[in-house]
Amino acid sequence: MIKILVDTLGGDNSPSANVAGAIKAINNSDDIEVVLVGDSEKIYEQLDKLAGTYDTSRVSVYHAPDEISCNDKPTEAIKQKTDSSLYQALKMLREREDVSALVTTGSTGAVLAGAVLKLGRIRGIKRPALCPILPTMSGSVVAVCDSGANVECDSLNLHQFAMMASLYMQKSRGIPRPRVALLNVGVEEEKGDRLRKETYELLKNDTRINFVGNMESRDLLSGDYDVVICDGFAGNVLLKSTEGACLSLMKMLKSRLTSSLKSKMGALLVKKDLMGLKDFMDYNNYGGAILLGCQKTIVKAHGSSKEDSIFHSIMLAASVERNSLREHIAHSLATQSE
Amino acid sequence: MIKILVDTLGGDNSPSANVAGAIKAINNSDDIEVVLVGDSEKIYEQLDKLAGTYDTSRVSVYHAPDEISCNDKPTEAIKQKTDSSLYQALKMLREREDVSALVTTGSTGAVLAGAVLKLGRIRGIKRPALCPILPTMSGSVVAVCDSGANVECDSLNLHQFAMMASLYMQKSRGIPRPRVALLNVGVEEEKGDRLRKETYELLKNDTRINFVGNMESRDLLSGDYDVVICDGFAGNVLLKSTEGACLSLMKMLKSRLTSSLKSKMGALLVKKDLMGLKDFMDYNNYGGAILLGCQKTIVKAHGSSKEDSIFHSIMLAASVERNSLREHIAHSLATQSE
Numbered sequence: 001m002i003k004i005l006v007d008t009l010g011g012d013n014s015p016s017a018n019v020a021g022a023i024k025a026i027n028n029s030d031d032i033e034v035v036l037v038g039d040s041e042k043i044y045e046q047l048d049k050l051a052g053t054y055d056t057s058r059v060s061v062y063h064a065p066d067e068i069s070c071n072d073k074p075t076e077a078i079k080q081k082t083d084s085s086l087y088q089a090l091k092m093l094r095e096r097e098d099v100s101a102l103v104t105t106g107s108t109g110a111v112l113a114g115a116v117l118k119l120g121r122i123r124g125i126k127r128p129a130l131c132p133i134l135p136t137m138s139g140s141v142v143a144v145c146d147s148g149a150n151v152e153c154d155s156l157n158l159h160q161f162a163m164m165a166s167l168y169m170q171k172s173r174g175i176p177r178p179r180v181a182l183l184n185v186g187v188e189e190e191k192g193d194r195l196r197k198e199t200y201e202l203l204k205n206d207t208r209i210n211f212v213g214n215m216e217s218r219d220l221l222s223g224d225y226d227v228v229i230c231d232g233f234a235g236n237v238l239l240k241s242t243e244g245a246c247l248s249l250m251k252m253l254k255s256r257l258t259s260s261l262k263s264k265m266g267a268l269l270v271k272k273d274l275m276g277l278k279d280f281m282d283y284n285n286y287g288g289a290i291l292l293g294c295q296k297t298i299v300k301a302h303g304s305s306k307e308d309s310i311f312h313s314i315m316l317a318a319s320v321e322r323n324s325l326r327e328h329i330a331h332s333l334a335t336q337s338e
Numbered sequence: 339m340i341k342i343l344v345d346t347l348g349g350d351n352s353p354s355a356n357v358a359g360a361i362k363a364i365n366n367s368d369d370i371e372v373v374l375v376g377d378s379e380k381i382y383e384q385l386d387k388l389a390g391t392y393d394t395s396r397v398s399v400y401h402a403p404d405e406i407s408c409n410d411k412p413t414e415a416i417k418q419k420t421d422s423s424l425y426q427a428l429k430m431l432r433e434r435e436d437v438s439a440l441v442t443t444g445s446t447g448a449v450l451a452g453a454v455l456k457l458g459r460i461r462g463i464k465r466p467a468l469c470p471i472l473p474t475m476s477g478s479v480v481a482v483c484d485s486g487a488n489v490e491c492d493s494l495n496l497h498q499f500a501m502m503a504s505l506y507m508q509k510s511r512g513i514p515r516p517r518v519a520l521l522n523v524g525v526e527e528e529k530g531d532r533l534r535k536e537t538y539e540l541l542k543n544d545t546r547i548n549f550v551g552n553m554e555s556r557d558l559l560s561g562d563y564d565v566v567i568c569d570g571f572a573g574n575v576l577l578k579s580t581e582g583a584c585l586s587l588m589k590m591l592k593s594r595l596t597s598s599l600k601s602k603m604g605a606l607l608v609k610k611d612l613m614g615l616k617d618f619m620d621y622n623n624y625g626g627a628i629l630l631g632c633q634k635t636i637v638k639a640h641g642s643s644k645e646d647s648i649f650h651s652i653m654l655a656a657s658v659e660r661n662s663l664r665e666h667i668a669h670s671l672a673t674q675s676e
Contacts, residue, residue, distance in 0.1 A: 137586050148523055151531040185486055185574040193489040193571055217575045218582030233531055236523040237555045237575045244556030245583035248475050253591075256611035266607025273594040273601050 001033050001058075002321045004101045004314055005092060008038030009067040009085040011105025012304040015039070018105060019046035021310025023054045025318070028311070032318050033058040035092070035099070038085045039065040064088035070303070074109030078117060086110055090118040093296045101297035101317035103288070105305050112149050115294050122326060124333040125293035127153070129161045130232070130300065131168060132239070132289035138223025143169055143178075146232040147239055147289060153231035155198035158182075162209050163336075164292040164329050165227045171323035172290075172316060178226035181215035183234055188214070195231065203229070208332060217241075287316035293329070297321060339371050339396075340659045342439045342652055343430060346376035347405040347423040349443025350642040353377070356443060357384035359648025361392045363656070366649070370656050371396045373430070373437070376423045377403040402426035408641070412447030416455060424448055428456040431634045439635035439655035441626070443643050450487050453632050460664060462671040463631035465491070467499045468570070468638065469506060470577070470627035476561025481507055481516075484570040485577055485627060491569035493536035496520075500547050501674075502630040502667055503565045509661035510628075510654060516564035519553035521572055526552070533569065541567070546670060555579075625654030631667065635659060 006022045008015035015038055022034040036043045040063035047059070066083040068074075081087055086106045093102050104111055108130075115128055129146035136142050145165035150157060162180050169178040182199055184192045189200060191214055203211040215225055217238050230238065253274070257267040267274075288301030288309065297320055301313040320326075344360045346353035353376055360372040374381045378401035385397070404421040406412075419425055424444045431440050442449055446468075453466055467484035474480050483503035488495060500518050507516040520537055522530045527538060529552055541549040553563055555576050568576065591612070595605040605612075626639035626647065635658055639651040658664075 137590060151523055151534075183575065185489055185571060196489075196571075216582075217579035218585070220579060220582060221586040233523060233534075234572060234575050237521065237572050238579050241555035241558060241576050241579045242583040244554075244558060245580040246587055247556070248559040249584055249587050252475060253612075257608055259611065262607055263611050266604045266611075269604025270595055270601055270608060273597065273604075274591075 002031055002101070002318050003033045003035065003099045004103060004317050005035045005037055005062075005089045005099060006310070006314065007085045007089050007102065007104035007106055008036050008043055010069065010107060010303070011301070013306055014105060015042050016046050017305060017307045018310050019043060020050070020307040021305075022314060023047075023050050023059070024307060024311040025314035026058045027054055028315065029318060031322075032314065033060075034314070035060050035062055037062045037064050037089045037092075039063070062088065062092070068107055068110045070107045072107065072110065074107060074113040075117070077107075078110050078114040086114060087118070090114045093298075094119050099296070100321045101299065103299045103301060103310065103313045103317055105301045105303055105310070108148070108300060111291070111298065111300050115291055115298055119298075120295045121293050122295060122330050122333070125160060125164070125329070127157050127160070128291050128293035129157075129164065130289050131165050131292050133287070134221070134239075134242070136221045136223035140223050140226070141173070142220060142223075142225055143227045144220075144235055144239060145227065145229055145292065146235050148232045148236040149291070150232040151236075152233075153195070155195060155202055158195070158199040158229055158231065159202040159206070160293070162203055162211070162227070162229045163206070163332055165229065166209050167328050167332060168290060168292060168320065168325060169226050171325045171328060172319050175226055177210040179212045179224070180209050180227040180229060181212050181225040183217060183228050183230035183238060184214035185216070186214065187216060199229070208336070287312040290316065290320065295326075297326065340369055340439070340656050341371045341373065341437045342441060342655050343373045343375055343427045343437060344648070344652065345423045345427050345440065345442035345444055346374050346381055348407065348445060348641070349639070351644055352443060353380050354384050355643060355645045356648050357381060358388070358645040359643075360652060361385075361388050361397070362645060362649040363652035364396045365392055366653065367656060369660075370652065371398075372652070373398050373400055375400045375402050375427045375430075377401070400426065400430070406445055406448045408445045410445065410448065412445060412451040413455070415445075416448050416452040424452055425456070428452045431636075432457050437634070438659045439637065441637045441639060441648065441651045441655055443639045443641055443648070446486070446638060449629070449636065449638050453629055453636055457636075458633045460631050460633060460668050460671070463498060463502070463667070465495050465498070466629050466631035467495075467502065468627050469503050469630050471625070472559070472577075472580070474559045474561035478561050478564070479511070480558065480561075480563055481565045482558075482573055482577060483565065483567055483630065484573050486570045486574040487629070488570040489574075490571075491533070493533060493540055496533070496537040496567055496569065497540040497544070498631070500541055500549070500565070500567045501544070501670055503567065504547050505666050505670060506628060506630060506658065506663060507564050509663045509666060510657050513564055515548040517550045517562070518547050518565040518567060519550050519563040521555060521566050521568035521576060522552035523554070524552065525554060537567070544674075546674070625650040628654065628658065633664075635664065
């Protein structure tokens with residue numbers, strides 16, 4: 001049985017989406033148990049609505065009613081808000097051997113601070129890295145690591161990110177030799193700043209990694225890569241500008257398609273196709289971002305996650321647990337230093 | 339009279355687009371003269387096609403038939419290919435007082451290397467910066483500085499980029515107090531790496547600059563900013579991922595709209611609106627990227643520029659010359675150090 005903590009506070013749709021997503025997950029997989037962490041009264045209220053639809057023996061509730069919000073200073077909050085769901089979840093994750101993973105919609109800063117301060121890293125990993133996945137044009141997905149946990153990185157950090165994210169795509173997606181690229185300003189080997197040049201050398205010479213060279217940001221969604229490696233500053237810029245451009249374009253499209261009667265008629269006919277496009281970009285259809293390199297599995301779901309996003313995030317956590325991702329990362333580190 | 343050199347080699351549509359764009363520019367403005375630099379035989383061939391449509395007294399031809407291509411190593415090429423159009427254009431720009439500006443579709447690397455090695459910087463400017471403009475959702479434009487000339491920067495570089503790009507938007511677009519933002523991973527003052535924190539302090543305390551704080555990359559096209567400041571690595575990621583996402587989405591939209599008869603009928607009705615979207619994203623409707631901080635004005639047009647892109651780039655060069663941008667930058671530097 002894989003026991004997964006589900007933080008039910010800190011999201012825009014908490015606790016209802018978090019509870020509903022957790023129930024959907026246990027109904028979908030026989031080997032998952034969930035512990036719902038948060039305000040127990042509110043959790044039971046949600047569970048009551050779902051009574052009779054799920055196996056109660058695989059659901060428990062842990063009372064920790066305080067919430068860490070985006071307005072709290074992450075490091076202070078994770079030290080001081082001892083009654084918060086995130087604090088208590090991380091404590092359980094550290095102390096209880098039977099608990100494998102945490103899925104949370106809480107503040108990213110607090111999750112990162114808590115993961116390092118409360119939970120701890122895999123021995124040998126310098127910095128945990130946040131690794132979301134995105135859909136591509138070819139129907140595959142691409143992982144971006146690091147997407148913003150570490151705004152300042154050295155080449156050793158990026159090298160470890162590549163090893164971890166490559167194993168992650170192997171274990172969670174079954175890709176035997178994930179194609180790993182380095183985000184850079186051009187595809188040629190000599191491109192980029194010192195950090196990129198040093199990292200290129202390290203990746204090129206590491207036989208554990210299927211390094212396919214530099215990638216320009218315009219090719220992120222091409223489907224030609226399984227993993228893209230970058231520092232957290234560039235990763236944040238990459239993801240948010242991709243998201244921003246897609247949203248801006250859709251907004252503009254919408255305003256154009258309602259600008260005349262003729263357009264409106266045409267829009268009715270293509271509505272289904274456009275909704276499909278919207279679905280393609282909706283992160284609720286994918287799991288959250290995994291935090292690679294910690295002692296236990298943590299998946300950070302989007303703050304505005306709905307039921308499906310929580311469900312996919314729990315399934316993701318279960319999948320990497322089934323395939324022993326953490327053990328593989330630890331083993332890979334040991335092999336390298338031999 | 340503003341005398342502008344037009345490099346007619348190095349673009350995908352050279353020399354025809356370059357020559358046609360130059361003729362369009364002199365036909366549009368009485369105070370512009372152009373010198374067409376490249377293979378004179380081929381230039382005259384193009385000019386013959388346009389005979390009778392323009393004032394020949396404002397067009398001259400300078401023979402320099404060699405081309406620096408994207409496959410040449412920039413620094414070597416700009417030193418060794420002495421018969422190349424770019425080498426000769428930069429030489430003229432440096433030596434001839436009557437020549438104000440250069441518009442080129444040549445290799446960005448060679449243009450940057452040549453600008454520093456052959457032409458020289460404005461006294462006090464540490465690094466020239468490439469500054470393209472993009473359309474926004476609100477109908478305004480936004481300048482991104484630096485977009486890739488300097489992959490490694492310190493806070494003094496970014497501070498100078500902000501001063502130069504702010505003056506550029508004032509002088510070329512008539513915006514009295516351009517809103518200048520710093521590209522960062524969050525809007526709060528304390529966000530980002532050391533470079534961002536140091537730069538934030540410098541910008542905040544500079545009364546010449548209307549600094550409005552940090553900007554996240556997703557807001558680039560919002561229309562809330564006139565200038566976005568970043569190092570060249572982040573700038574490259576920002577622009578190419580915005581471009582890549584827009585192109586990917588349009589491609590996907592196209593494939594969806596031709597997937598069924600119903601979609602195809604709808605698509606016919608909305609075709610005009612979709613073409614408008616395509617126009618919005620077409621850089622040919624905007625000028626090229628100005629290289630700020632050099633002794634003379636250089637505008638780098640896109641390698642695949644058509645006639646209109648060359649035309650807009652020449653108009654841009656003429657506009658900053660009319661409004662004495664270089665003198666204003668030099669004056670601003672002098673004021674600051676007083």
